[in-house]
Amino acid sequence: MNLNSxxxxxxxxxxxxxxxxxxxxVHHLALHVxxxxxxxxxxxxxxxxxxxxxxxxxxxxxALFEAGEAANFVTPDxxxxxxxxxxxxxxxxxxxxxxxxxxxxxxFDIDPHRFDDAVEVLRQHQVPIDHGPVSRPTGRGIYFYDPxxxxxxxxxxxx
Numbered sequence: 001m002n003l004n005s006x007x008x009x010x011x012x013x014x015x016x017x018x019x020x021x022x023x024x025x026v027h028h029l030a031l032h033v034x035x036x037x038x039x040x041x042x043x044x045x046x047x048x049x050x051x052x053x054x055x056x057x058x059x060x061x062x063a064l065f066e067a068g069e070a071a072n073f074v075t076p077d078x079x080x081x082x083x084x085x086x087x088x089x090x091x092x093x094x095x096x097x098x099x100x101x102x103x104x105x106x107x108f109d110i111d112p113h114r115f116d117d118a119v120e121v122l123r124q125h126q127v128p129i130d131h132g133p134v135s136r137p138t139g140r141g142i143y144f145y146d147p148x149x150x151x152x153x154x155x156x157x158x159x
Contacts, residue, residue, distance in 0.1 A: 025077075025079070027079070027080065028079065028080035028081065028082055029079070029080070029081050029082070029106060030082040030084060031081065031082070031083055031084070031146075031150060032084050032085075032089050032148070033083045033084065033085060033086065033089070033147065033148050034085075034086065034087060034088075034090075034147070034148050035147055035148075036068060036069070036071060036083065036085045038147040039071070039083050039146065039147050039148065040071050040083070042127075042146050042147050043071075043073045043083070046121065046122070046125045049073040049074065049081065050073065050074050051071060051072065051073050052072040052073070052080070056072075057072055058072070061082070064084070069085040070082060070083065070085065075108070089148065104151065105143065105150075105151035105152060105153050106150070106151075106152050106153070107141070107152070107154075107155050108152070108153065108154050108155070110154055110155070110156050111156065112139070112156040112157055112158065112159045115154070118142075118154045119133055119142055119154075122144055127144050128144060128145045129142065129143070130143040130144055130145060130151060131143050137158070138157075138158070139155055139156050139157045139158050140156050140158075141153050141154065141155035141156075142155075
């Protein structure tokens with residue numbers, strides 16, 4: 001394909017993008033949830049993430065938080081997962097194993113020595129498992145669903 005050809009029906013923008021390294025990390029992930037209590041239990045109790053409270057809640061979300069329409073969890077590396085209550089939320093396909101979003105999955109990293117413990121917690125809580133545990137050259141992983149059918153992974157580096 002000739003990138004400079006004017007006869008092409010689609011053009012490629014050759015303008016430089018952001019400087020490499022300018023984006024530092026993922027700041028937050030916003031998820032829409034149908035059942036706020038089930039999702040708070042899942043992310044807080046089952047996955048063990050810390051829920052932000054009081055002055056930790058971002059000012060822009062305080063009204064939603066106080067109305068019970070938002071909850072915020074933080075991972076040990078500081079990434080925030082915002083949950084927004086959408087009671088009428090339904091995926092286009094009622095089978096959560098079929099893709100209904102452009103996001104593939106969210107992966108959480110865990111110490112390799114704690115991976116089996118995490119798998120056991122998922123099983124004890126009867127969390128729906130998509131597949132796994134799997135072993136790959138890059139490590140181990142297990143894929144499962146949150147209460148709204150969003151695909152998650154717990155993964156670890158090889159021992």
